[in-house]
Amino acid sequence: MQPKLLFIDDDIDTRDxxxxxxxxxxxxxxxxxxxxxxIARLEREEFEAVISDLNMPGMSxxxxxxxxxxxxxNLPLLVLTGFLSTGTSVExxxxxxxxxxxxxxxxxxxxxxxxxxxxxxxxxxxxTPRRATPAHEPNPSPRS
Amino acid sequence: MATSAERNAVxxxxxxxxxxxxxxxxxxxxxxxxxxxxxADALSxxxxxEGHETMTARDGSxxxxxxxxxxxxxxxxxxxxxxxxxxxxxxxxHGIDPDLPVIIAAAPEHAxxxxxxxxxxxxxxxxxxxxxxxxxWSILRALERRASRRERAQLRARTDELWEQLRAVNERxxxxxxxxxxxxxxxxxxxxxxxxxxxxxxxxxxxADASGRMRMINHAARAIFxxxxxxxxxxxxxxxxxxxxxxxxxxxxxxxxxxALRGEDFSEFEVFYLRPDGQRRCLVTTxxxxxxANGVVAQAIVIFRDVTSxxxxxxxxxxxxxxxxxxxxxxxxxxxxxVDLLKKSLSEKQLTSDTEHLIRIERNAERMATxxxxxxxxxxxxxxxxxxxxxxxDFGKLLDNVIAQLNEPxxxxxxxxxxxxxxxxxxxxxxxLERCITNLLTNALKYSGPDTPVQVRLSRTTDHAKLDVIDxxxxxxxxxxxxxxxxxxRTAASRAQAEGLGLGLYITRMIAxxxxxxxxxxxxxxxxxxxxLILPLQPAAA
Numbered sequence: 001m002q003p004k005l006l007f008i009d010d011d012i013d014t015r016d017x018x019x020x021x022x023x024x025x026x027x028x029x030x031x032x033x034x035x036x037x038x039i040a041r042l043e044r045e046e047f048e049a050v051i052s053d054l055n056m057p058g059m060s061x062x063x064x065x066x067x068x069x070x071x072x073x074n075l076p077l078l079v080l081t082g083f084l085s086t087g088t089s090v091e092x093x094x095x096x097x098x099x100x101x102x103x104x105x106x107x108x109x110x111x112x113x114x115x116x117x118x119x120x121x122x123x124x125x126x127x128t129p130r131r132a133t134p135a136h137e138p139n140p141s142p143r144s
Numbered sequence: 145m146a147t148s149a150e151r152n153a154v155x156x157x158x159x160x161x162x163x164x165x166x167x168x169x170x171x172x173x174x175x176x177x178x179x180x181x182x183x184a185d186a187l188s189x190x191x192x193x194e195g196h197e198t199m200t201a202r203d204g205s206x207x208x209x210x211x212x213x214x215x216x217x218x219x220x221x222x223x224x225x226x227x228x229x230x231x232x233x234x235x236x237x238h239g240i241d242p243d244l245p246v247i248i249a250a251a252p253e254h255a256x257x258x259x260x261x262x263x264x265x266x267x268x269x270x271x272x273x274x275x276x277x278x279x280x281w282s283i284l285r286a287l288e289r290r291a292s293r294r295e296r297a298q299l300r301a302r303t304d305e306l307w308e309q310l311r312a313v314n315e316r317x318x319x320x321x322x323x324x325x326x327x328x329x330x331x332x333x334x335x336x337x338x339x340x341x342x343x344x345x346x347x348x349x350x351x352a353d354a355s356g357r358m359r360m361i362n363h364a365a366r367a368i369f370x371x372x373x374x375x376x377x378x379x380x381x382x383x384x385x386x387x388x389x390x391x392x393x394x395x396x397x398x399x400x401x402x403x404a405l406r407g408e409d410f411s412e413f414e415v416f417y418l419r420p421d422g423q424r425r426c427l428v429t430t431x432x433x434x435x436x437a438n439g440v441v442a443q444a445i446v447i448f449r450d451v452t453s454x455x456x457x458x459x460x461x462x463x464x465x466x467x468x469x470x471x472x473x474x475x476x477x478x479x480x481x482x483v484d485l486l487k488k489s490l491s492e493k494q495l496t497s498d499t500e501h502l503i504r505i506e507r508n509a510e511r512m513a514t515x516x517x518x519x520x521x522x523x524x525x526x527x528x529x530x531x532x533x534x535x536x537x538d539f540g541k542l543l544d545n546v547i548a549q550l551n552e553p554x555x556x557x558x559x560x561x562x563x564x565x566x567x568x569x570x571x572x573x574x575x576x577l578e579r580c581i582t583n584l585l586t587n588a589l590k591y592s593g594p595d596t597p598v599q600v601r602l603s604r605t606t607d608h609a610k611l612d613v614i615d616x617x618x619x620x621x622x623x624x625x626x627x628x629x630x631x632x633x634r635t636a637a638s639r640a641q642a643e644g645l646g647l648g649l650y651i652t653r654m655i656a657x658x659x660x661x662x663x664x665x666x667x668x669x670x671x672x673x674x675x676x677l678i679l680p681l682q683p684a685a686a
Contacts, residue, residue, distance in 0.1 A: 009474075013475070014474055017478050021484065021485055024485065103474060103476075104476050
């Protein structure tokens, strides 16, 4: 089964192109426009990783990170930003992100980061009792 | 030749002296000249009795000698004396002392000759036989005249002296008054110049005395703070709404004038001034004081520079830069990722000729992305939004990392030489330092031929690490050398390459400086360049 990713970006073209690119790499991608939509989807569905833009109207990327990290502490969270500085990176990492990538997105980098994050999640799952993970039934490891 | 009758007459008249109207005065020295000893002695006795000192001379030469030796006040001479006569003697005596009164004694039958003596300068004629009263009177008058002449001469000398002094004093006064005037004029001129200068300044200038009372404010001060032509009162100044950069009212002790009055020197102290009309001005303040020799503040000077529009521009620039470096990324991202998708689908369909076009789009979109990166980085370094994270790092290892990240043909051109003890550990921000090294290496590779080697030498001294990047490339013209590390500066050669924004070396320099180091460049057109990154092993105390 394909790893299911949640991608949040307010720009429709970015959503489309990222979805297409990730699908081409064998992922199942759900795209939403806002942080609030993302929280709503996370509450209903199980995802392997979340990829979010930082600069968004409404709930900011950082706020989304905090909430996701609070409610789903084992869910890998990747952040994309157009303004990569040590400051923003540190802030995003503090908010719970496991990776911060700059735009424009280099597909190789994104894939590397995703692979790393998903591998970490698999290791964590092996060693962590199921109850420690959120109240959602996690999917079995998708990649073969 | 005095007869006894004469002598008797002289003696007979002696007693009349007391009843004489001539008051006895301080005695003088009287020289009596005559060859008749008896007559001369009689006269001498008479004169001595009158309270004078006397000496007698028998002839002219003895008289002259005595005048020189004894300096008599009066000379009484017979008209007829050996060797010469009384008149001739009188002339000679006056040759020695022009004021010396000479009285000529002569018998009445010689009165004519005696009068001739008077014309020749003798003082008086005394008919013989001499009467006591006449002799006494004549001597007294002569003495008085001599005294008064002397006095007059002295007075004259004194007057001359005083006059001379007065003239000198006057001259000094005149000179000094001219100087004084000149100085006053110069001072006034200088004051006017300073005043004009102060009035013309665009900075607001306040000068206060030690009590805080205003001594001077200039036009800009009146304009910025909305003041009238008269000097503002202390209370009016204290009432100005001055705030700190966090918009909190400035505590009394922190107000610029108070600080300057305390003798503090400060500069670039930024405050807000909230005008009564609600307008907010951003002011940069400098303050200092003029102190007396004992260190007590005599005057305080505070200067405000209105940087409101400058700050507005800076803010606009930051916003603008953030806009282009941030917001342009999203569309660029879409372009690049779409190109990537298209490339894959085309290559699956074996449409290689179309792929060429896509690669061109991709290359140029990547270039734009590089420019945005540079802009972003330069802006963030300038605003010091990214503080330098000092951690121990191995300079050699960083260099290896950078070379490893270059593509194979480029990396092969680089030779590394390490001089001195390795590893070279310094306290620095590894990410920034890598960026710095990357910039220097890619520049050297870019501006030299595809097969020419680039030599890298890492060396260290006791307190500095140095990385030389030596290329055999096109070199840099001397006129470009000085500016090459400036913002947006691009040489003709780099414009021809048309890559980046001209911020690469600027960023490199900024990073080096943020670490307390510097970039040195040596270059020769046609021969190549050496860029040296020099960094302290220990960062300077922050």
